[in-house]
Amino acid sequence: MPARxxxxxxxxxxxxxxxxxxxxxxxxxxxxxGESRYVAPFWNWVLAFNPGAAFSFLSDAGGWQRWFxxxxxxxxxxxxxxxxxxxxxxxxxxxxxxxxxxxxLGNVIxxxxxxxxxxxxxxxxxxxxxxxxxxxxxxxxxxxxxxxWDQLRGNRS
Numbered sequence: 001m002p003a004r005x006x007x008x009x010x011x012x013x014x015x016x017x018x019x020x021x022x023x024x025x026x027x028x029x030x031x032x033x034g035e036s037r038y039v040a041p042f043w044n045w046v047l048a049f050n051p052g053a054a055f056s057f058l059s060d061a062g063g064w065q066r067w068f069x070x071x072x073x074x075x076x077x078x079x080x081x082x083x084x085x086x087x088x089x090x091x092x093x094x095x096x097x098x099x100x101x102x103x104x105l106g107n108v109i110x111x112x113x114x115x116x117x118x119x120x121x122x123x124x125x126x127x128x129x130x131x132x133x134x135x136x137x138x139x140x141x142x143x144x145x146x147x148x149w150d151q152l153r154g155n156r157s
Contacts (some may be wrong), residue, residue, distance in 0.1 A: 027045065028047065042124060080101045081101070100139070121133050
């Protein structure tokens with residue numbers, strides 16, 4: 001039965017959610033909003049709340065975006081679970097979907113709890129700062145890159 005084979009991918013998504021929430025819990029405990037702590041010449045810890053999407057898209061939209069992005073993420077998550085149940089044996093596809101699923105659900109938890117996503121990782125170089133992000137964002141990005149790579153290389157079956 002295909003659904004049973006999807007369980008390892010759903011477990012991986014759950015691990016991503018747990019690691020993401022653990023990182024956010026540590027950041028919330030250790031930092032105040034806007035506070036920045038030096039880690040390395042290219043890396044700071046900084047506590048930020050993003051009510052929008054990637055790169056603060058729609059962050060100043062007035063509050064409706066909280067529920068829009070929550071519903072959108074949950075709908076995409078349902079679609080991803082359906083795909084994982086149908087095609088659990090396709091390793092690159094399933095891995096990428098599990099990473100995106102875990103990241104999406106990690107950020108949904110924040111939107112429900114805080115009305116915004118908790119970000120705490122900040123990279124910088126030569127005076128240029130990348131917007132703060134979190135482990136869920138990293139999982140979504142890695143999953144999207146892997147998905148694009150898998151699609152570009154074509155179907156090998």
